[in-house]
Amino acid sequence: MSTRTAVTGMSAATALGLGTEEYWKAVLAGQNGLRELSRFDTAGHPAKLAGEITEFRGADHLPGRLLPQTDISTQIALAVADWAIEDAALDPEKVRDYDMGVVTSNALGGFEFTHREFNKLWSQGPQSVSVYESFAWFYAVNTGQISIRHKMRGPGAALVGEQAGGLDAIGHARRTIRRGTPLVLTGGVDSALDPWGWASQQAGGQVSVESDPRYAYLPFDERAAGYVPGEGGAILVLEELTAAMRRGAPRLHGEIAGYAATFDPKPGSGRPPGLKQAAELAIADAGLTPDAIDLVFADAAGLPELDRAEAGALNELFGRRKVPVAAPKAAFGRLYSGGGPVDVLTALLSIRDDVVPPVAIPEPSRHFHGLDLVVGEPRSADVDTVLIQARGRWGFNSALVIRALRA
Incomplete structure (x- = not known):
């Protein structure tokens, strides 16, 4: 098996x-x-x-x-x-x-x-x-x-x-x-x-x-x-x-290729949050490197401090390479336990249709903390491998990698 x-x-x-x-x-x-x-x-x-x-x-x-x-x-x-x-x-x-x-x-x-x-x-x-x-x-x-x-x-x-x-x-x-x-x-x-x-x-x-x-x-x-x-x-x-x-399953939407979870250190410890490490471990669990990621579905908390921290983690993870970032939850709300699974489903649809869904932000500012946040209109792209991130209150961090299913 x-x-x-x-x-x-x-x-x-x-x-x-x-x-x-x-x-x-x-x-x-x-x-x-x-x-x-x-x-x-x-x-x-x-x-x-x-x-x-x-x-x-x-x-x-x-x-x-x-x-x-x-x-x-x-x-x-x-x-x-x-x-x-x-x-x-x-x-x-x-x-x-x-x-x-x-x-x-x-x-x-x-x-x-x-x-x-x-x-x-x-x-x-x-x-x-x-x-x-x-x-x-x-x-x-x-x-x-x-x-x-x-x-x-x-x-x-x-x-x-x-x-x-x-x-x-x-x-x-x-x-x-x-x-x-x-x-x-x-x-x-x-x-x-x-x-x-x-x-x-x-x-x-x-x-x-x-x-x-x-x-x-x-x-x-x-x-x-x-x-x-x-x-x-x-x-x-x-x-x-x-x-x-x-x-004889008629549809193979994609593969759950990698997963990892971390927990933030005690506040005031001076150690960094665990979100970047969760992403690194999930990518490694999939047998990949960050260069393989075509798209990121962000946790996208909507709070300046948390958004800066997530953007910093992604910028460190990918270096000078600008990977498209999606956050469709801005249009339907933060769903707690439902948010990550909806992002996974959306990412599988992005793979199916080779498109990055837009963030519903009107009159977008340009202060996206250095991220290539996709706003306004869907963006056509070759999407094969996607990283999904999520953070829970009190220090939970999780990351999942999905990819197109190659037999």
Whole structure:
């Protein structure tokens, strides 16, 4: 058995659209999915914009029995998993149940569900709390619900690393395949756009309070003043390459070629952050050098200090060579565990279509910290190998290398 890991199915849900092609069309058109939150009255909140998915209704995609026991984040995860399985032309009934695993990441838990039940507890008493509160809030619930729905009884895991967690899940899924499980569903989905979830995100001090969606999330721009939270994510079907070919998988989107994770040193230690090292290790894990990278999907925090640090790491990594940098999340928000997987899906589409998606920045300044940030219009380019970066709060760094699948 080879150790090569292929992506045979994928799908996403973001504020730019449901499903791979709807999302990709909006990205290439430079659409902006940031808008004022509609789920509650944001009066009194300094931040009012979010990457809210307004077109998703759980009842349109899932059986009624699942709705009362799941948070919106889990409903999105289940629907996107269904779409990824369909894209892979996978019939779980025809695969041995213990040969299929599920590895997902989650950073926020079932915020909306659990806060609704807490409100019942405080206002109506414990007898009014849903029995499903025992698990609907939990970080592992998406892994569990996907596993149950599709009878995937192989290895399962749930990783928590904030924005870095989605790449960690994909890296762990690749490791699971190398250990002998032929197929693993992986990725991440998050949502916390209820009143308490919204307040908790603002409390971190990194959320943009700009009221104009065009200027709210401007990574690497001199006007950057924070990020805009979003909801959604992506799910991928990963398979060991020979097993995928034996199954007759109709699409081989690309290969998970390298992965690494690091942790920042203690503040004040004088040691540099670990993002550059994560990228170097991921590239080395793929058996490559930085010269092989055609495109970078940046973490793109939208905060001046963090953007300068990431730009510095990339400039050191590539030297005088200017590698195109993409940050499509500026148009649909920072998705926490869902952000990295959406970047991976987008990078696979970039490979497929030989195009770099633009960052939705109006009237772009030229202060991009020396980066070749692609703005305004899509850029045609030969894209074969892509580096994806993600950072989680409190020091998590992850990097993934994907490339066109060469048999």
